[in-house]
Amino acid sequence: MYTALGLQKKLRSREASVTVVDPQPHMTYQPFLPEAAAGSIEPRHVVVPLRRVLKRCHVLTGRVTKIDHAAKTATVEALDGHIEEVGYDTLVVALGSVARTLPIPGLPERGIAFKTIGEAIYLRNHVLSRLDLASTTDDPELRRRLLTFVVIGGGYAGIEALAELEDMARYATRYYDTLDQKDMRWVLVEAAGRVMPEVRPSLGVYTVKQLEERGIECFLDTRVKSMEDGHVVLDDGTEFDAETIIWTAGVKANPVLANTDLPLDQRGRVLCTAAMQVQGVDNAWAAGDNAAVPDLSKTDEDPAATCSPSAQHAVRQAKQLSKNIVRVLRGGKPRVYTHKYAGSVASLGLYKGVADVYGVKARGFVAWGMHRAYHVSRMPTFNRKVRVAFDWLGAWLFKREVVSLGQINNPKAEFDRVTRG
Template structure:
């Protein structure tokens, strides 16, 4: 029975395994998924998680709950030697070991791409994982709590100044969601006013959201400005040392939260440790039929999909001729990849991946959204409903769909939960503060004896001289 190794359990990896379970016959293949996380993250929901509109656990899909027939290994793949069909697996506990496979599927996704700007690596946070989204939410809430106890001044301004770097879909969505979140929080903080909060988005290009038309992007800019959020176009971040933002325009201000959304890159931890072909931008080179290789030649028994790959966009709508790294492509590629693997196992030919983007939809905070399909553009409340409807149905499994939608219904009637759980990052702090500890032991110094005295001789007939008793001298260490 052939062994299929899927490297990465994100969109593409999860859907590949999910559909293989559906389409493989009993005993036809043995499937294993290796990922350092035990769940798939539905990344389009991360802005709403950061803004408190979705419960964090509802936006992830547990591998072991929904992949019943698949072997799950929670670890990292740190090497792929396809020439010998062996992968190196590094678990969180224990020594690395080799894993023999017959077919490898590389779907390890992408990570945040940064530039060597001073301070970014030390101060900024990305928006690729559920942990990052939760940390952003906790930081916003904690900063409001701190600022409420301060008088107006530089420190309060710093706590209530929020910065997003990057004006693509992810950047605009998190920026607008946080603006909506902060506006709602003001009602619960009478010590603060709307004017005390400051939002800045930094974009190096002359426009935002290239996926939508220019008029639609202008509507978004106008809407954000009306809501008290400032967008800096044609502007570059030059420094973020110590939280002090310095821009190419000469402007500067201080902040306590910098969210980085200015691009992604193929997961280097997997690509660099593999002998599979990589193109000039560091992505795995994959054909339109999702087999690793070039148009003229493919690597047998090696497949790829998702953000880690460079797959030709046969619809003609891709950037540079390749599919853009987004959820739409990753999900559809994963489904087709499973079909193609089954087809090849049964002696049939694989199909090429073709998907024409039907449109783009973005949520901009409660009640605001944009939808673009060709020349058709919808903005405001209808687009917001379209955003929630699309992503609510796109969430894998009905169990996850119901949890997300039920959470939205609860928030509609009860409002968003505004409790910060920042202390969860140091869960033992309260216990350690009051925990009893044994007193330090006191070690005594060794006993020192006084030097012996020479015997006293007395003359005959004289009175006996008093004899001093021998005394042991002991030095005790101070406690």
């Protein structure tokens, strides 16, 4: 979206035609998914409608299933199921990433990913509905299972999802006469020996301590062996039942890339130059999570270093990419993508966070404020920046909303019950 936005601003009238193909009619700002799931931000405000902002582009809602760059065509499956071939002169591959899965028994059936706005809304309703169910049952085993929540993966997505959802659920228990905060069990499982490798180790240690002080169990250097029927088995011998299992154990490049004639690295990403041109291929570019773009800030230490899959890189690359494409179209030369590492910020729930920005580390309320300030500044469009800010103001004045709208998962259930008598 950012690349197309830059192109429509820089290209002259009739100089080129820009077509954007995406299975969703919007772009999701993923760093705000945890707050959307926790009720601090309205879910609609963390997505940007493509047709509204890309007024000079053609937006095609469909899924790319194949790219034949030699023939300059992309195969697109439209929403109604029909297949069409879309021709092009210049290709930009920005397919992003998908959840990385492992062959763990029960994962496909029990795991809930955290990559889309739909999954964020589902998780919010799911967690609150578990509280509703637990408050009405007399079965202690079922109650314990309903109130056990597991997050697998200690990267940014996992830590923020865990912290925000636990914060929301703990706040919600005040409205239940039969529930107490101590009735809930929240568990983090991470295969590595630390969480959030993007920040300095001391902040990772601080994050774990903060989570443990809130009663969250943190299993580091631990792997999940099985989760069949919600029965979680860890490789250290720990076993328990959980009704909610959230999977955030990393990402991988979109598997559609395997169905292209573009050069890929060992991780399935498109091989690119530092200017984001696809290596050895004319008129093809790539950026974001699906692109192996050399990280020039680290090449002195590691010549093979590539940019990490993060929103920070994706947004910056897209802006540089649109400029490079225009330069090449007009006979110029592209410029390499360089960046100065700004740092990292993470929310640990309302008024809590960690930050490591330009070598300065912060914790608690200050870090939480830095997290919000940074991400609202990066949120696309002034419209969405204002809406997010007003959501925060409303949540501060009137407290967060903790109502479950689980009916949206099966909206016809009540009507079907009535019509069947």
